[in-house]
Amino acid sequence: MRFTDKVCLITGAGSGIGKATALQMANEGGKVLVIDRNPEGGKATVDEITNAKGTALFSQTDVGKAEDIQRAVDIALQNWGRIDVLVNNAAMMTFKKIVDLSIEEWDMVMSVNLRSVFLFCKLCIPHMSKGAIVNISSVHAHATTANVVPYASSKGAMEAFNRGVSLEYPPSQLRINCVAPGAVDTPMLWNNPNIKSGKEVIEGAIGKPEELAAAICFLASDDASYVNGTTLIVDGGRLDIL
Numbered sequence: 001m002r003f004t005d006k007v008c009l010i011t012g013a014g015s016g017i018g019k020a021t022a023l024q025m026a027n028e029g030g031k032v033l034v035i036d037r038n039p040e041g042g043k044a045t046v047d048e049i050t051n052a053k054g055t056a057l058f059s060q061t062d063v064g065k066a067e068d069i070q071r072a073v074d075i076a077l078q079n080w081g082r083i084d085v086l087v088n089n090a091a092m093m094t095f096k097k098i099v100d101l102s103i104e105e106w107d108m109v110m111s112v113n114l115r116s117v118f119l120f121c122k123l124c125i126p127h128m129s130k131g132a133i134v135n136i137s138s139v140h141a142h143a144t145t146a147n148v149v150p151y152a153s154s155k156g157a158m159e160a161f162n163r164g165v166s167l168e169y170p171p172s173q174l175r176i177n178c179v180a181p182g183a184v185d186t187p188m189l190w191n192n193p194n195i196k197s198g199k200e201v202i203e204g205a206i207g208k209p210e211e212l213a214a215a216i217c218f219l220a221s222d223d224a225s226y227v228n229g230t231t232l233i234v235d236g237g238r239l240d241i242l
């Protein structure tokens with residue numbers, strides 16, 4: 001029970017990796033704020049947790065909107081009074097060459113994937129006394145493909161942000177790490193038009209959301225007390241294949 005009574009905020013917890021992480025943290029005693037823009041998915045995660053006698057609340061939040069992020073943090077503080085764990089997991093992709101990409105599309109990816117990480121950290125860290133933050137990056141931060149440049153850029157920047165923030169606090173107060181998944185069996189993977197069309201073929205193992213949740217929960221728990229400012233690549237060896 002690594003998360004007993006710990007207040008855990010998880011973005012994008014209505015599906016995939018975020019949902020698996022929410023279920024695992026709740027199963028280990030955490031009080032989970034399920035943050036998602038999609039109410040069906042988010043409420044389904046909360047129902048699953050509460051049906052199993054766990055504790056969870058839903059916050060309908062578009063992480064691309066600063067005022068929504070403030071509201072989500074307020075919900076956690078009003079209900080539970082503090083924040084122990086933050087998982088920045090929600091993200092989006094575009095599938096265009098950069099010359100075809102509008103400024104609005106670029107800005108939206110950066111707001112959802114990167115600015116949200118800054119804002120959640122900015123608003124949560126003052127309320128964390130022995131906190132842990134896990135940011136969900138991607139193998140695309142290290143080896144990418146064509147036509148997903150905003151996504152890859154946002155994940156690369158996230159890893160640099162992660163290293164920088166780890167220097168601003170003693171690890172006794174805050175640890176911040178990234179998990180970089182490979183191909184994981186979630187809607188995000190199968191909705192990728194490059195994969196749907198067969199243009200991009202996945203070689204190697206496809207991970208289960210629970211396998212990512214295991215790594216995220218490790219980094220968010222005291223088990224990882226000596227791990228800070230780094231990225232754990234959880235990709236079944238995919239980066240060796242690329």
Ligand SMILES: NC(=O)c1ccc[n+]([C@@H]2O[C@H](COP(=O)([O-])OP(=O)(O)OC[C@H]3O[C@@H](n4cnc5c(N)ncnc54)[C@H](O)[C@@H]3O)[C@@H](O)[C@H]2O)c1
Binds near residue numbers: 012181183188
């Ligand atoms: N699935 C993969 O193969 C893979 C690979 C590498 C990295 N990742 C990363 O893992 C993380 C989770 O992805 P997943 O595969 O579980 O995806 P998913 O599509 O299963 O879930 C993403 C969730 O985020 C929510 N979301 C999207 N935009 C949002 C927004 N603006 N505000 C609030 N919520 C929003 C969606 O509603 C959804 O519930 C992402 O950061 C993604 O980049 C996934």
